[in-house]
Amino acid sequence: MTQTAETRKLASAPQREEAAFNWEDPLDLESELSEEERMVRDTARGYAQDKLFPRVLMDNREERFDRAIISEMGALGLLGPTIPEEYGGAGLGYVAYGLITREIERVDSGYRSAMSVQSSLVMHPIFAYGSEAQRKRYLPKLASGEIVGCFGLTEPDHGSDPGSMATRAQKAPGGYRLTGTKMWITNAPVADLAVVWAKLDGVIRGFLIERDTKGLSTPKIEGKLSLRTSITGEIVLDDAFVPEENLLPKASGLAGPFGCLNVARAGIAWGAMGAAEFCWHRARQYALDRSQFGRPLAANQLIQKKLADMQTEITLGLHAALRLGRLLERGRAAPAAVSLLKRNNCGKALDIARLARDIHDPRPCADGHSGLFRPLVPVRFALRFIGRANGCQALESGSLILGAVRAPLDGRPSRFADPPAHQSP
Template sequence: MTALDLLDLDPSLSAEERQIRDVVRQLVDDRVRPHVAAWYEEGRVPARELAREFGKLGLLGMHLTGYGCAGASAVAYGLACQELEAGDSGLRSLVSVQGSLAMYAIWRYGSEEQKQRWLPAMATGEAIGCFGLTEPDHGSDPASMTTRARRDGDDWILAGAKMWITNAPIADVAVIWARTDEGVRGFAVPMDTPGVTAREIGRKMSLRASVTGEIALDDVRLPADAQLPDAIGLKAPLSCLTEARYGIVWGSLGAARDCLETALAYATSRTQFGRPLAGFQLTQAKLADMAVELVKGQLLALHLGRLADAGRLRPEQVSVGKLNNVREALAIARQCRTILGANGVSGEYPVMRHANNLESVLTYEGTSEIHQLVVGQRLTGLSAFA
């Protein structure tokens, strides 16, 4: 048991779950930690190379079955997300968008031909996917999307724009959501289709070790079989978001844990006024409060994972997890920064990088306010969205 496992949760995991966690942790230690500070500072990341390495371990679409996917449990997938985000939120975003958004959309709503075309290559990391829902003027309100798809004979013509799309500049396929005369529909759009352009978004202060872009769709002509046949209505993309939000419930705790481990090591080795920082009551109070919130978040994530594996996880329960765990992870990162003092803003330590990343995690896949309203609707039976 580590010092941060206050409630001895490790025995609650199966041997397979612990093994998957440990393998991903070792990958992060070997492949990510030596380089991630430089990737973040330089605003670049070898995403395709990393995707192939993740694919070799079965991390891409790992909770899906068939088509080269690992078919792992929801808890195992969550543990993998926690270890990836302990390295950097951008790495977990790469895996989440690939597996829980793009691959899941095709796996759940695509035709057999679409699944065979894309999923095996995406599972190995040879093909990269992205998920085009957010628009420049429509983030939390996807029902107001302006991207349109109209029929032209047997084809579809897509026009519009998508914004803040992880993986877009390097993607081979985009799952694009558009409004049609029959309602919202999803399309598997090869990124080399004429009329599709992707522009990388630069000057980010968060998720700098992640590739983010804008997609422009200029009267893109697609064959009829590009439509995901079972993606009917807004519930389809929202179900994909629920999948991705579940990974965030776990992943955000990885960033928090890495900050807390850093602060604990710093406080026990840094001497001020003749004794270690960890020997002062105020420092111990900070560490204790953060450790309690971390383990509470881990209990919540584990409970949601067991519900998912039992087929009983509901969207509003995922909202509870995302709302609580990201909010507390960000608070932990900020508090850890105070323990490190001025060193907390240095790139030599991961704390400020995690804090900056968690500002994005707080917003994407549903802001805290959106999740508060989801929980509020569950409590009251009344929608406050409009």
């Protein structure tokens, strides 16, 4: 059949009724989710809106972390959802995990951060790098929220350069002795278990340190301007003894902590879109309700353009996050691709929060009016934690444009490449 004949055939075919536009889901993300994923999403949304939202305003004002929320999340199966059921997890995929982070961050970034640390940075390394005994001992209690975990990688002088960490472990009879300080550690002041990374004979290794360890202290960092519902502190190790069985046997070099950060960044890419959706919905409703000069704000084309820009970026960001989740589930997502999307979605969420703030004029300055100030500040910081935006940009640019991650331009081994097993990175 010629192209002309095919064109005539298509033109003569009965015309389908034009599809209705769903402004809440323009590209029909819903149809791409499994029934199980929708159920998980709805469970997380119901909890976040009905139980979490009424508490976050006062928690944010008073810089208060409600420990009971972790237990509540655990009871619903929201902690460590990708961990197999035999260890207390739900055995779900990365898309389901992303949908959970999206719903929690739609309400509050601080509690989403606490949840993500528990899931991606504590439970994941124990499952991926731990022994069977470690999995059985810790994962069920972490999944239920019975115990809280934290992740000790960042140091006061080595934030984006973990390969230069100063924390050291020395072999001792029956175990190891650790000395050093970790900084800006989510959950540290209340954690029952810490996953701490330290150099042992020049090689980065992971250690599981329990709360009652002698020589361990976790002072709280006071007066934060962002993520105020997420309790943050230090991990101070003063010749702390860790028994032999608490060394993660399958983690050696930077590949261990970087593998954890990769999972966390994927969750943040979803979470940032949740915060953006909150801002967009609030701005849209305000523009419809607010009357100026005899008509709603939404009647002005400038406001309409801002709302359309917000909706466009959220739609694209969510579908990109879905695609990334599917790639992760198939084992086909490169770390640089995860960094790319984390950087993009956090940056777009910040732009959206700013646009929403502008539509509301001065009202976001009062936290009780629109609630916009809460997501605006954390989204700005989301560009920095779990890898600063510039760092993620450098990583993805080197990998995708120059090929520098695996084949650096100067011919030297890349500092981002996975180090050989049992060798110093």
